[in-house]
Amino acid sequence: DTAVSQTPKYLVTQMGNDKSIKCEQNLGHDTMYWYKQDSKKFLKIMFSYNNKELIINETVPNRFSPKSPDKAHLNLHINSLELGDSAVYFCASSPGTGELFFGEGSRLTVL
């Protein structure tokens, strides 16, 4: 069974559209994250939730809104997509030790 699963794996959409990426973990971890990896492979934290509560919110445009219905799920909704949003978005979970368990990534391409 996949520990951290993200859907969709690939997403191609037009500028201005709204899209969502879903993430689920079956590891029983309390903490979940969204990271953005750009074309140069630089990895930057966007959000972190602990047991459904937002604990880290980096400088991310308001167009990005995370939602955690329960501690096993952390979804990312993006409004009014822009070209610069094209990236690979990684979900991760952690038992609180600092070790992160990553999903396989969702590659978003905005045309």
Next chain:
Amino acid sequence: GEDVEQSLFLSVREGDSSVINCTYTDSSSTYLYWYKQEPGAGLQLLTYIFSNMDMKQDQRLTVLLNKKDKHLSLRIADTQTGDSAIYFCAVSAGNKLTFGGGTRVLVKP
């Protein structure tokens, strides 16, 4: 905030040792990690070291930590073609894990 730097690229011959270097700025970091990312996949934890340790060995992997210089390195012995990947060092501070920019390792036969 924390700043973590790595060299961009390393080329090594199969069978040789690889050494990947990382420097960081926050001396209060408690855990330091090495992650591996293969093409089209997420990051996987390779190994980690506590900040009160100088060295950790795990099979072909050796991690060295120089706290004075804020320098972390990962040595891969007997590098194999399957070791070709991007390697990220990461430093923890509180709830946050800050990643370096990644070092792309290419293993040549």
